[in-house]
Amino acid sequence: MENSEKLANSKEVIAYIAERFPKCFILEGEAKPLKIGIFQDLAERLSDDPKVSKTQLRAGLRQYTSSWRYLHGVKPGASRVDLDGNPCGELEEEHIEHAKATLEESKAKVATRRKEQAKKAREEAKAKKTARAATPPKRRPQPAAKKVEQPVETRALNADEITVGNNVSVNMGKGNMPATIVEINKDDVRIRLSNGLQMVVKAENLRS
Secondary structure, X not given: OOOOOOOOOHHHHHHHHHHHOOOOOOOOXXXXXXXXXXXXXXXXXXXXXXXXXXXXXXXXXXXXXOOHHHHHHOOOOOEEEOOOOOEEXXXXXXXXXXXXXXXXXXXXHHHHHHHHHHHHHHHHHHHXXXXXXXXXXXXXXXXXXXXXXXXXXXXXXXXXXXXXXXXXXXXXXXXXXXXXXXXXXXXXXXXXXXXXXXXXXXXXXXXX
């Protein structure tokens, strides 16, 4: 049993009548001019067809005959055809001129619409570019300034300050390091640094 579901739109209607009447309607290439009054022929042939109504046929024919490929086919020397592809007379001059004017008008409308779309696209791109230029760039966070340690003023130890267990500073060349006196042997003093390392230094290198 054939599917009798109604056709949804004019595109489906055109595809359907092209399938039913392939010698009259085509889906690709330059279309043939149609017989005057072909709508009535279609309506009669498809009167019992549940898939398509007269309203759909009329809308489908209107779309088919306004297409560029149909208007291209309405030209001098072309013959109209009926549903079975039989010739039905030459085209009249007024019909050829009307088809030519309609085609030119349709192409002009498309060209105008494309220009407007291109102009709109350029304007939108320009607006986006302007917006980006107006937005200040995000500033990268600046690294925190290194804290400059001020040199600690020190003084040489007095003789009575050089005693075991006293906390002192020792001059290591690059700076003073905290230390503790662990042993005294005349001018040599053994100290223990904060990291546990012990070493012998001259008393003159010790600071308060």
